Amino acid sequence: MARYVLRRLVYLVVQVFLVATVAFILIHLVPGNPVRAMLGQNAPEAQVRQVEHALGLDRPLLVQFAAWMGQVVRGNFGRSVVGGWSVLPEVMTRLGNTLELIAGAIIISVAVGIPLGTLAARRPNTTTDLVLSWVAMAGISLPNFVIGSVLLLLFAVHWHVLPQIEFVSWSKNPIEHLELLVLPCVTLAAASGAVVMRMMRSSLLEVTGADFMRTARAKGLSENAAVRRHAIKNALNPVVSILGLQVGALLGGTVIVETIYGWPGLSTLLLDAISNRDYPVIQGVVLAIAILTVLVNLTVDIVYAYLDPRIRYV
């Protein structure tokens, strides 16, 4: 197991390097540059060239890439071209905020999706099942900018609970911070919660028909006890893998959610940086996202082994 984790960590370095390379190439292929964004559309070409030279942006791409990689290896992610601030601390702060959103969304997805999915599977093709599948359908189909805007209008404007005025950090006031988290996390969790619910339902239905369940019933366990003791853990594996994949989807969802709720996370930073072609910031954020995704996948694989002892990594 330790060897397996170690090997995966080596892969991580390779994967992250590949992502960094592709991101670097992509962002430089897109027309536009940060100096134009800084100096404005009317700046004379000569001035743009001068500033580009001063910032080292006129060097060959390969040289720029090597210089950047050299910095990153030494833990220096450079400075924002447009803002002058250092990239790493900013990315770390934002990453924390985004992770909170994602963690909150996953907790809600699991807390709501698994019990409701179990309920639906225990009463297949009943009214309960039908209602729940409609709820799930709505959660999956409604775009999160619709859900987000409606929740914001209802809770913040109409009823004036859960106001969304200013971001309060955890260290300043934990209660207010959690209050602020509620709406964005619920918005973000709508789709993933629905997916978890549906996956739990179908997976549990499959498991309850399995041979070992028949054995459990035959040895005299009640249906409830059989499900609780034997079925649920066996049904969880696909749900966990779906959850792992949901992290990627949730990261995508944060683009909308962070913007609607003014949440200072990684996505809003990335969007700003892309529109300004602020290369070091874009690269820093992409790198953070890549590392995050790879680590989440590793975690999921390890949780598999715990849930299903038949899985062994060598």
Place this chain on the structure above:
Amino acid sequence: MSDEFPRLNRRQILKLAAGAGGALTLSALLAACGGAASPSTASSSSAGKATGTAGTGGSASASASAAATPGTPKTGGTLRYGLSSDVVNFDAQIQTGAAASDVKNMIYDTLITYDQNGKMIPGLASAWKAIDASTYQFTLRQGVKWHTGDPFTADDVLFTFQRMEDPSVGAYNAGRFKSVSKIATPDANTVVFHLSTPNAVFPYIIADVNSAIINRKYTSSHNLQTAPMGTGPFYFVSRQPGVQITIKKNPNYWMPGIPYLDGINFYPKPDDTTRTTALLSGDVDFMDYVPYTQMAAIKSSSKLKMYGDEEIGFGWLAFDHTHQPFNDLRVRQACAYALNREVIAQTAFQGFGAPMNGGLIPKGWVGYDPSIQNTYDYNPTKAKQLLAAAGFPNGFKTKILSTSTYSVISGPATAAQALLKDVGIDAQLDLQEWQIFLKTVAGGTYPAHIWGSALPYTDPDALTNFLSGTEGTIPKDFHYNDPTINKWLDEGRQTLNVSQRQTIYANIDKRVLETVPYTWLVRREQAEASQAFVNGYVHLTADGWSQLMLRQTWLAS
């Protein structure tokens, strides 16, 4: 005189979700799953900025301002401001958009500033005069202190303009000061600018926020980009990225009694809906860039106030006359007649815009000529006749370039496309992301483009960027270079005589209507809004930055 392009750069938030989607796809690939690139919501950021002659308050001088808003100004209170974009750079000389300039205007001072009527008044210079059109003398205000407590000196002024020349600074106004051949400080209180070419609008450049005065000593040991320091009405306290920018009252400000507010908290809320929602729910007291969809509701609410103008933000359709068939004047005229600008104003701006059937110079400005204002009143019959005469009785197919990033540009473009189709011109509209659009338009490959901007200051010299084939940046994009216009623009800039300038600029406006390199579309409204208890704010149409007026804003409750 900050023009609007850089502010456009900052105003986009969701439009680039495609790019973000790309990055997310990468992570999704790693996860070996179909990562979800989320659909992006449409944020209709308004662009450009108001300038012009008179504020909506419509009152004169400080006392009259008090008359316009009931009661006498009260001191105290913190204004909560919903800001259209986060501020990533506070360096006075670097232009990073509207939001940044609004905040910088509160921290720094310029030598010349504006009053609530948009009139230039002394700022850090207690007086200035044009010795002639190429020599400007500024007398510096005495007893002004920096936020650090140090006295303000002529050396700081000298340092400010020297620093602009350093390319590594990336000073936005560096190009505008190229014509300054020498800056002299004959005594400790006087600064004289010698220009290599006469320039009647030099004071506008001095009054621009990007020409604000910075401190030599402080700048050598601090980073202005993250820790700005000036002589302005408020001093910088902190910025939490994406969360809040805090500024507090400068108790030693040189304008007596100013500012009234104890401080301003800026909350970046780039999404139009979110920003408006915050105002409606009372979570903020003030917001900038009111979206067009909300203007009617805000205007009719008794709890809210709206401040706006329909003067300096405008849009255009430009024709490349090196391309068939726009090399034919009749075709260009046909387009000008075919565009029902009422419809454009209605569909793109919910009616909050003024059709431009005539010239570009707004009413009340030097050079405004009432007799040309109906030149291209909507006339589809005439448009079809002109097309037939040019050999296109059944119209033709063409391509128009525009940008999807700003709804203030893509809205009119979409409306214009439909209106052109009505007279037989079948235009394919290519909407590109902002930076890509800038690159494409500079390549000059499209037969026509639709774009929008704002006049950077209230002098008709502001037309230069749009009309001069030698100095303007936009004419290059469609191979437009009219030597007569170039000559007239030079003459207008080099004389201080108002009646001569009236004739010159009226002629320019008229000639553009005759030769139709552009046809103008709609002057869009640009507005801020606040709670009713916010007083003293005036929407300036006179300078790029209305938010200067926050220094005289006060809260009734």
